[in-house]
Amino acid sequence: xxxxxxxxxxxxxxxxxxxxxxxxxxxxxxxxxxxxxxxxxxxxxxxxxxxxxxxxxxxxxxxxxxxxxxxxxxxxxxxxxxxxxxxxxxxxxxxxxxxxxxxxxxxxxxxxxxxxxxxxxxxxxxxxxxxxxxxxxxxxxxxxxxxxxxxxxxxxxxxxxxxxxxxxxxxxxxxxxxxxxxxxxxxxxxxxxxxxxxxxxxxxxxxxxxxxxxxxxxxxxxxxxxxxxxxxxxxxxxxxxxxxxxxxxxxxxxxxxxxxxxxxxxxxxxxxxxxxxxxxxxxxxxxxxxxxxxxxxxxxxxxxxxxxxxxxxxxxxxxxxxxxxxxxxxxxxxxxxxxxxxxxxxxxxxxxxxxxxxxxxxxxxxxxxxxxxxxxxxxxxxxxxxxxx
Numbered sequence: 001x002x003x004x005x006x007x008x009x010x011x012x013x014x015x016x017x018x019x020x021x022x023x024x025x026x027x028x029x030x031x032x033x034x035x036x037x038x039x040x041x042x043x044x045x046x047x048x049x050x051x052x053x054x055x056x057x058x059x060x061x062x063x064x065x066x067x068x069x070x071x072x073x074x075x076x077x078x079x080x081x082x083x084x085x086x087x088x089x090x091x092x093x094x095x096x097x098x099x100x101x102x103x104x105x106x107x108x109x110x111x112x113x114x115x116x117x118x119x120x121x122x123x124x125x126x127x128x129x130x131x132x133x134x135x136x137x138x139x140x141x142x143x144x145x146x147x148x149x150x151x152x153x154x155x156x157x158x159x160x161x162x163x164x165x166x167x168x169x170x171x172x173x174x175x176x177x178x179x180x181x182x183x184x185x186x187x188x189x190x191x192x193x194x195x196x197x198x199x200x201x202x203x204x205x206x207x208x209x210x211x212x213x214x215x216x217x218x219x220x221x222x223x224x225x226x227x228x229x230x231x232x233x234x235x236x237x238x239x240x241x242x243x244x245x246x247x248x249x250x251x252x253x254x255x256x257x258x259x260x261x262x263x264x265x266x267x268x269x270x271x272x273x274x275x276x277x278x279x280x281x282x283x284x285x286x287x288x289x290x291x292x293x294x295x296x297x298x299x300x301x302x303x304x305x306x307x308x309x310x311x312x313x314x315x316x317x318x319x320x321x322x323x324x325x326x327x328x329x330x331x332x333x334x335x336x337x338x339x340x341x342x343x344x345x346x347x348x349x350x351x352x353x354x355x356x357x358x359x360x361x362x363x364x365x366x367x368x369x370x371x372x373x374x375x376x377x378x379x380x381x382x383x384x385x386x387x388x389x
């Protein structure tokens with residue numbers, strides 16, 4: 001039986017339709033997007049979305065967990081993914097990459113293999129779309145919240161082992177280009193179809209620029225854990241701003257970056273090349289407290305997650321909050337803010353053929369929000385995963 005979503009303000013996000021209707025087939029595909037008056041009559045579930053905006057399901061391509069879950073925090077990947085997927089649909093997320101890290105090469109390969117087996121079977125709720133390896137080949141000078149003992153020099157042998165364990169589920173790899181053999185490892189991941197992201201790097205403008213013209217097509221949490229800008233030493237940030245094709249992540253929680261800095265990034269790269277992420281940790285969605293993140297103890301106070309020395313340690317943001325912030329604090333039009341949380345991450349990670357926009361033939365992974373980006377409904381591949389109407 002079909003599902004019909006009607007009387008909605010639809011942001012595809014490249015087109016605005018109101019009052020609009022979306023019809024979903026019983027196999028979870030979108031069969032119609034358009035005006036209510038032209039919509040076909042279909043038997044099945046009908047959902048009235050009057051007063052709400054229907055948008056593509058949000059896609060978080062950089063997240064370590066949330067609602068008490070830390071990816072890789074226990075020996076039970078199935079329980080972690082089920083618990084997280086069940087919660088995160090409440091924030092409008094229909095798909096995500098698990099950001100994983102481990103203390104050594106053997107542990108990382110084993111962790112990846114464990115997650116892959118669960119992802120193959122799938123879980124209820126938001127869809128795990130694959131794995132993001134944040135490290136271990138990153139600069140200790142720009143380690144952020146990572147335990148420095150978990151970081152090591154690039155190794156082709158380790159790259160081969162983890163890719164074998166990943167069985168094609170590793171979608172993104174964060175790497176510092178200044179490290180020995182980083183170019184060889186980056187090229188190897190790129191040839192394997194993995195998106196290589198420049199991040200946790202203290203390199204200079206020249207090396208960063210060369211990387212972004214080579215195997216690196218993406219940037220991990222712009223502004224954070226990378227060398228900054230000076231008019232005589234443009235650094236990594238300068239290389240990003242002057243790049244022509246790179247896609248850049250942005251944590252729009254107003255903690256990791258000031259709204260003015262976010263506006264500068266948008267003016268340089270435009271909204272077509274910026275992917276909103278949360279970089280969230282276990283404290284997201286919960287009250288203040290003490291949590292674990294990539295081998296470190298993190299304290300959350302007033303929503304700020306930090307190590308004992310004050311270093312920012314991930315975020316407690318949700319992706320719908322980031323959409324609201326980029327719209328209300330930075331002034332980005334809502335269709336563009338939605339695009340930055342759906343179509344752009346889908347394009348960057350190679351999912352745009354089925355996700356990221358509301359078009360016939362694509363998966364019906366959708367969410368309904370109000371003007372403050374509060375989530376009322378989330379569909380994942382045509383199934384209602386969250387309903388607060």
